[in-house]
Amino acid sequence: MIAANKPNKIARYGMSIDLDRCTGCGACMVACAVENNVPPAHEGATARKGITWIRVFKVDNGEEGPARRSVFVPVLCQQCGEDTPCVHVCPQQAVEVDPATGIVGQMPERCLGCRYCMAACPYHARFFNWWDPQWPAGMEKTLNPDVAPRMRGVVEKCNFCHGRWHAAKERAAAAGKSEIEAGAYVPACVESCPTGAIRFGDLKDAASEPAVAAKDAHSFRLLEKLGTEPKIYYHSKRDWVRQVAAAPKPPNGKENARG
Amino acid sequence: MQRTRRDILLFMGGGAAGAMLTPAPWRLVTDAAIWSENWPGIPRPARGEITARYTNCALCPAGCAVRARCVAGQPVSLAGVAGNPLSQGALCAFGLTGHQLPYHPQRLKQGTPEEAAAAVRGAMAKCGAGESVAVLDLAPGRAASWTYRRAMAAVANGVYLAPPPPLGGAAVNLAKARTVLSLGAPLLDGWGTPGNVHAARANFRLIQAEPWESRTAALADEWLPIRPGSEAALALALKDPKTAPSAAQATGLTEKQILDLANELTANGPALVLSADDLPEALALNHALGAWGQTLVARPEVPVPDAWKKAAPERVVASVPDNSIRVLFIDESVPGSHIPWGAIEKKLVRDNPVVVAFAWTLEGYGRHAQFTLPTAVYPELTSDIPPAIDSPAATFRISVSLVAPPAGMADPSAFIAKAAGIDAGNALQERADAIHKSGRGTLFTYADGKSTPLKDIKPDAFWKSLNEGATWLGGAEEPLTRRRGDAEEIPGELPSEAPRLRVSASDTFPLLVAFTTPTPATLSSPLMSKLYQDSDLRMAPNTAALHPDTARASGITGASRAVLETQYGRCAIGVIPDESVPPGMLEVAAGPEILDICGAFTRAKVVAA
Amino acid sequence: MDREFITRGVKRCSGGKFLLWILPWVAMLIFGLYSAGLCLVKGLNQTNMDNRFAFGLWIFLDLTVIALGAGAFFTGFLLYILKMKELRAVINSAVVIGVVCYSGAMCALAVDVGQPLRFWFTFWYPNVHSMLTEVTFCITCYLTVLMIEYLPIVLKNRKLRDVPEFLVFEHELHKLIYVLAGVGTFLSFFHQGSLGGLYGVLRGRPFAFREGLAIWPSTFFLFILSAAAVGPSFVLLTTWLVEKISKKRLVRPEAMQMLGRISGLLLAVYVLLKTIDTLVWINRTSPGNGFPAAQYYAWHPFGTWILFTEIALLGMVPALILLTPKLRARTGWLVSAAAMACCGVALNRFVQTVQTLAVPTLSFDKFMTYTPSWQEVGTFLAVLAYGVLVYSFSFRYFQLFPDERELKLEVAQVEEEPALVGRY
Numbered sequence A: 001m002i003a004a005n006k007p008n009k010i011a012r013y014g015m016s017i018d019l020d021r022c023t024g025c026g027a028c029m030v031a032c033a034v035e036n037n038v039p040p041a042h043e044g045a046t047a048r049k050g051i052t053w054i055r056v057f058k059v060d061n062g063e064e065g066p067a068r069r070s071v072f073v074p075v076l077c078q079q080c081g082e083d084t085p086c087v088h089v090c091p092q093q094a095v096e097v098d099p100a101t102g103i104v105g106q107m108p109e110r111c112l113g114c115r116y117c118m119a120a121c122p123y124h125a126r127f128f129n130w131w132d133p134q135w136p137a138g139m140e141k142t143l144n145p146d147v148a149p150r151m152r153g154v155v156e157k158c159n160f161c162h163g164r165w166h167a168a169k170e171r172a173a174a175a176g177k178s179e180i181e182a183g184a185y186v187p188a189c190v191e192s193c194p195t196g197a198i199r200f201g202d203l204k205d206a207a208s209e210p211a212v213a214a215k216d217a218h219s220f221r222l223l224e225k226l227g228t229e230p231k232i233y234y235h236s237k238r239d240w241v242r243q244v245a246a247a248p249k250p251p252n253g254k255e256n257a258r259g
Numbered sequence B: 001m002q003r004t005r006r007d008i009l010l011f012m013g014g015g016a017a018g019a020m021l022t023p024a025p026w027r028l029v030t031d032a033a034i035w036s037e038n039w040p041g042i043p044r045p046a047r048g049e050i051t052a053r054y055t056n057c058a059l060c061p062a063g064c065a066v067r068a069r070c071v072a073g074q075p076v077s078l079a080g081v082a083g084n085p086l087s088q089g090a091l092c093a094f095g096l097t098g099h100q101l102p103y104h105p106q107r108l109k110q111g112t113p114e115e116a117a118a119a120v121r122g123a124m125a126k127c128g129a130g131e132s133v134a135v136l137d138l139a140p141g142r143a144a145s146w147t148y149r150r151a152m153a154a155v156a157n158g159v160y161l162a163p164p165p166p167l168g169g170a171a172v173n174l175a176k177a178r179t180v181l182s183l184g185a186p187l188l189d190g191w192g193t194p195g196n197v198h199a200a201r202a203n204f205r206l207i208q209a210e211p212w213e214s215r216t217a218a219l220a221d222e223w224l225p226i227r228p229g230s231e232a233a234l235a236l237a238l239k240d241p242k243t244a245p246s247a248a249q250a251t252g253l254t255e256k257q258i259l260d261l262a263n264e265l266t267a268n269g270p271a272l273v274l275s276a277d278d279l280p281e282a283l284a285l286n287h288a289l290g291a292w293g294q295t296l297v298a299r300p301e302v303p304v305p306d307a308w309k310k311a312a313p314e315r316v317v318a319s320v321p322d323n324s325i326r327v328l329f330i331d332e333s334v335p336g337s338h339i340p341w342g343a344i345e346k347k348l349v350r351d352n353p354v355v356v357a358f359a360w361t362l363e364g365y366g367r368h369a370q371f372t373l374p375t376a377v378y379p380e381l382t383s384d385i386p387p388a389i390d391s392p393a394a395t396f397r398i399s400v401s402l403v404a405p406p407a408g409m410a411d412p413s414a415f416i417a418k419a420a421g422i423d424a425g426n427a428l429q430e431r432a433d434a435i436h437k438s439g440r441g442t443l444f445t446y447a448d449g450k451s452t453p454l455k456d457i458k459p460d461a462f463w464k465s466l467n468e469g470a471t472w473l474g475g476a477e478e479p480l481t482r483r484r485g486d487a488e489e490i491p492g493e494l495p496s497e498a499p500r501l502r503v504s505a506s507d508t509f510p511l512l513v514a515f516t517t518p519t520p521a522t523l524s525s526p527l528m529s530k531l532y533q534d535s536d537l538r539m540a541p542n543t544a545a546l547h548p549d550t551a552r553a554s555g556i557t558g559a560s561r562a563v564l565e566t567q568y569g570r571c572a573i574g575v576i577p578d579e580s581v582p583p584g585m586l587e588v589a590a591g592p593e594i595l596d597i598c599g600a601f602t603r604a605k606v607v608a609a
Numbered sequence C: 001m002d003r004e005f006i007t008r009g010v011k012r013c014s015g016g017k018f019l020l021w022i023l024p025w026v027a028m029l030i031f032g033l034y035s036a037g038l039c040l041v042k043g044l045n046q047t048n049m050d051n052r053f054a055f056g057l058w059i060f061l062d063l064t065v066i067a068l069g070a071g072a073f074f075t076g077f078l079l080y081i082l083k084m085k086e087l088r089a090v091i092n093s094a095v096v097i098g099v100v101c102y103s104g105a106m107c108a109l110a111v112d113v114g115q116p117l118r119f120w121f122t123f124w125y126p127n128v129h130s131m132l133t134e135v136t137f138c139i140t141c142y143l144t145v146l147m148i149e150y151l152p153i154v155l156k157n158r159k160l161r162d163v164p165e166f167l168v169f170e171h172e173l174h175k176l177i178y179v180l181a182g183v184g185t186f187l188s189f190f191h192q193g194s195l196g197g198l199y200g201v202l203r204g205r206p207f208a209f210r211e212g213l214a215i216w217p218s219t220f221f222l223f224i225l226s227a228a229a230v231g232p233s234f235v236l237l238t239t240w241l242v243e244k245i246s247k248k249r250l251v252r253p254e255a256m257q258m259l260g261r262i263s264g265l266l267l268a269v270y271v272l273l274k275t276i277d278t279l280v281w282i283n284r285t286s287p288g289n290g291f292p293a294a295q296y297y298a299w300h301p302f303g304t305w306i307l308f309t310e311i312a313l314l315g316m317v318p319a320l321i322l323l324t325p326k327l328r329a330r331t332g333w334l335v336s337a338a339a340m341a342c343c344g345v346a347l348n349r350f351v352q353t354v355q356t357l358a359v360p361t362l363s364f365d366k367f368m369t370y371t372p373s374w375q376e377v378g379t380f381l382a383v384l385a386y387g388v389l390v391y392s393f394s395f396r397y398f399q400l401f402p403d404e405r406e407l408k409l410e411v412a413q414v415e416e417e418p419a420l421v422g423r424y
Helices: A027-035 A116-120 A162-174 A188-192 A209-215 A239-245 B005-019 B023-035 B098-103 B113-126 B143-154 B194-201 B215-219 B231-239 B241-251 B255-267 B280-288 B341-345 B412-420 B427-438 B459-467 B526-532 B548-553 B592-597 C015-042 C057-068 C071-081 C085-112 C131-155 C164-175 C177-200 C218-246 C253-288 C293-298 C305-323 C331-358 C374-397 C404-413
Strands: A013-018 A055-060 A070-075 A095-097 A104-106 A126-128 A155-157 A198-202 A232-235 B050-056 B065-071 B074-080 B132-137 B158-161 B179-183 B205-209 B222-224 B271-275 B325-331 B354-359 B371-374 B383-385 B395-399 B442-445 B450-453 B470-473 B511-515 B543-546 B561-566 B569-577 B585-589 B603-608
Touching (some): A013 A209, A027 A055, A027 A188, A027 B526, A070 A239, A116 A126, A188 A198, A188 B074, A198 A209, A232 A239, B050 B395, B113 B325, B113 B354, B113 B371, B113 B412, B132 B143, B143 B158, B143 B325, B143 B383, B179 B231, B179 B255, B205 B215, B205 B255, B231 B255, B231 B280, B241 B255, B255 B271, B271 B280, B325 B412, B341 B592, B354 B412, B383 B427, B395 B459, B442 B459, B459 B470, B543 B548, B548 B569, B561 B592, B569 B592, C015 C085, C057 C085, C057 C177, C057 C218, C057 C331, C071 C085, C071 C131, C071 C177, C071 C218, C085 C131, C085 C218, C085 C253, C085 C374, C131 C177, C177 C218, C218 C253, C218 C374, C253 C293, C253 C305, C253 C331, C305 C331
Parallel strands (some): A013 A232, B179 B205, B179 B271, B205 B222
Antiparallel strands (some): A013 A198, A055 A070, A095 A104, A126 A155, B050 B065, B383 B395, B395 B470, B442 B450, B442 B470, B511 B603, B543 B585, B561 B569
């Protein structure tokens, strides 16, 4: 107990995503769903009602024909570090920032389902359970014991696989350490990325991959000008790709039903 | 003292007021909040001891190494095995959800093995001259495949059929390549072993010639948008610059672009040319570029016991005369290449052929077979996985059963061996022993990430390691015996299951079908709906994207459903208008229905539903 | 049959006619309750809201009716605190409108949240930084205040007055009315403001985000002002409607004109401040967040016309009409202007709720539209029907317009002077 009360190192976990490596395969999306007990799509679900804590968008440069180029952009909770838009709007403290890790956490069991936080989030990284979760018969055996499934009517979002953080903490404690070592805790999407495009670490640790990436001239964050200090850094050497960070451009009336 | 009713009421009132000053009522309210957190009907994850177990993914020929996180023995999540020399710790989306397949709602649970065996016996007895008993093996090269070949050798008129081997059976050595020209091959989207491809990616320049901006094209160093169906013309011109003018016309590229590309391939070698559907022109171009022995190599065979050598040869379906197969076994328990049912059906005898499919769902050939016998599915089944296309070395690894299959599952090799009257034995272990006897190569074990020379391992330990997650790698120093696909042997025309319609669009079937990969021929976990329903990252199975102009020309503007028609038949599909798909093309997310009517280079048309 | 319940000295239609009037509203209410029941039992998947359109028709409805219901607090404030005696003629009606609007909004909110059974969490685990906590607390308290204000109106019913205890209770309550008006005003100022603050604080939605004073964004004050401006207009509008439907004179023209004048005055101030706010937002706040304001209006159908309609057409124009004594004196102008003001505020609430969510924030977002499902429309209609029914019953059995009796006598006297009749 005394050891638990000792002031631990304060971490600021963050991520860097190399868009030049992302193939849009979707491994992160399914690994995330497996890890966090997100059920398969309900039969009535669409891309607008589905739950994808991390979602890969296909973004193009707006050109036609051979000049057209696309990039895949994985978007998850950007873990805003300043003025976190969703935290102060929640009427019943169901959203909080963990002071020890900087992770923006959501407590679905506290959530009223008012969806104010969803209106507040500019990244659309929050998802409402429009249905009760359903798994095909028997598949509930494959649920992760570290994460409680959510009922309908509550909001959920990426929490950097908080269950994994707890497990890493316990492993560290069992090994007699008070801190989680670098690399001992990574979210499921990071672990699953086949190309290693997603890297994870403590931004306060100058040697961690995201901290190094954050200083790169080709790095950027989405909607940085909002001043919410997101902790997800994107990286691309292609100039046009870095434009995805900025505000939307007015429409040009293209006919395309796919993202 | 006399107690009045008033006293009692006062006492109760005072008690209630006093209770408010104790934690009890507030605690109750807080607890009520906790109770409301458990909605009835929400499953509670089971708890138990957490362990790591290792296996190899059997969902495609890559056979990536897998670490399964198990709770009380039940896998709850899968991950790659870091340090694995081939799969490099990577798993694809299908592989990451493989542990959910046993609980797929469309899982086949019951069959009639006795009736099937009786029908097979009867039909085999009736099998006349010119007729045959055949096994169609969708994943050739396994120990079970050898059992089928032995069984078919033991049966009069026995035929062993398999899909044609990619690249004529050669293996790709990506590590040696400096320039890769991909003619529509989904190199960065499920081709070969994803981990291996991504590891090698930094060392070669990738040029993608493809009509639409696929995932590979999006990340290629250069994307050459060519006209649909002009891949062969481009390959020909790169080999023989004299044809460049006509190729320029066919592909829509400039002559200079083609000549520059030809120069680049020779100047910046070793080069490698890959194509979506094994174009013979691409193989010939590889030959001309000197890829053979460099980026394209003849992989040594994985040793087999000498007793197995009396085996039926591997043949392709097209080589069998029409209306000649009386008994056909189809093993689709391990997913592999799909052959349109139409191509198979015409090979069956006209009067009462017996078709027995071994499958874990009814979505495959089971829909056409008289008998469909349920089989175990990954990760229940135990099977070896043949070497991946991008492994220059021979490999042997076993997909280990992590979950006990349900009762009543059929074992295809035991069933077929029994029908043929041979003893299947423990083929897997026999083959492991044969490998061990060769004494070559090394064993990479997953739990400790160590490589050990095979000669330092005892046979029992070898077998045990293979069953706990390991890969045997035949060393590169091994003498190259039994070369296949040597320069002299390059076939002019590879055997194929579908006609190659590389001519200009026909009136009957004006559209060229291109598969968005990867789409396994079998069903995938319901959780894959995250990618195509809860988001629009990929298209749902049995869906096609087409240019709005194509949709208009096909008269399906505004509809979300249509009918896809090819020479093999028709099926209902979903359609999505998408300006990024070139006119004249259908970008198709395959599903069992579509695969049944589409093969390589299929031309099709869409009509209103 | 219900004669003895109807206020002495006023005339009400026959029971049968009344039944005929309420029947369609009851039918609408039943359909609406069925729709709402579906949403409660099966969940919000019955709606067409989604993760992008997290708020839809219902939040728009809530914001609008609460703004329109502001007449209750503001009329009370003017009457009891600022002593504008003319408004005594409409205060009861205003209170009923308030009760209807606020309780209707609360019911719609209860359907709108995903876990209605957890409504008390907000009181148990309040996040004091959240505008929504402020709204919830204030609205709950204010609804209680409104109910207490409504009680004397009910207890004054002819039949209920027969119970002496009720009469005493009503008398005691009435003494409290100044306190209630004060508390109600305070609460209302706060929650109207907080409702505006709901959107103004959304740093992540540059379309809605506004700078302001201390912790309150400018929308906080604009919502108070717009609600105060439109409340009297809505009271005016309903009074006129009730006069038309019941074919009776209920209030004196002076009271109506006073409502119009107050509305116009506040509306003018509101339009001025809203214009300044919009200019600051276009030139400073939004570009500062990296969002050029012009692009918000490039997503059709939300062009700049919506800004013009909201501020000029449905703000400035009615304000000018209501501030011009000549025009205000003519019923047609007065009522039209009041209706325009109400529409203007409704449009403002629509822009805040719907346009905020429809315009993209990420560069690769799509502009989205949303059509409410029939269950959502049904629930919306239930609130409407509920309001009409509560008001109809209140009008029939309680004395909503104290001047009605006198006006009836006046009408009888001047029956020979048709020029005056029908003016109201």
